[in-house]
Amino acid sequence: MAAKRVIDGVHVVPMGMANAFLIEGDDGLTLIDAGYPKKEAAVFGAIRGLGRSPDQLRHLVFTHGHPDHIGSAAAIVRETRARTYMHPLDIPMAESGGPFRPMRPAPGLLGQVMCRLFFHPDERLEPVAIDLPLTDGETLPIAGGIEVIHAPGHCAGQVALLWRPGRMLFAGDVCTNLMGLGDPVGFESLEDGRASQRKLAGLSFDAAGFGHGKPIPRDASARFRNRWGHRPDS
DSSP states (O other), rough: OOOEEEEEEEEEEEEESSEEEEEEEEEEEEEOOSTTTTHHHHHHHHHTTTTOOOOEEEEOOSSSSHHHHHHHHHHHHHHHOOOEEOTTTTHHHHTOOOOOOEEOOSHHHHHHHHHHHHHOOOOOOOOOOEEEOOOTTTTTTTOEEEEEOOOOOOTTEEEEEEETTTTEEEOOOOEESSSSOOOEEEESOOOHHHHHHHHHHTTTOSSOOOOOOOOOOHHHHHHHHIIIIIIIOO
């Protein structure tokens, strides 16, 4: 599948049942996440589809360190020399290439099935070096400004990223948008995961992108509030 425009300046790049996002900025291109292994050609194709070249990818920012978000990272960095960013709690997983911290399935039968089917903590990947640690509350001076929001639960080092110029939230796996807004396949801490969902529901943004599922191009924060803003135990 080819990359598709979400809003001005952002394209979603399918990376094998996971999404990456390409942001066009005055300082070059920024990639959010790197999908499953051996999917780097999708990123390079998306870049060329914008009339750019892979060496114009300057930054690779990870929402977290799971295999479906860092799988093609090493291959992408080799080709582009992009600078890499990740929360300190997940850097050891990325730089070792595994194993990965275990998760418990999300509540419900579907979560039980999906977690066992798609998450394998003993998996091994090609390691990727991380250049800069992410700090909760900081604004990265790239692509016009990307705010870092620590959002643990699914993964201890998970962050959401708010691209200020386009008012677009990259939610990682805080939630999915597969059949409407819902849970990821599993949680390291369900309590922390629920708190992070409520945290994002309290933010103001227009568009949203997800590690899994379709992006929401407009009125996204209202949908987050409807799902998690008023039911703290949901």
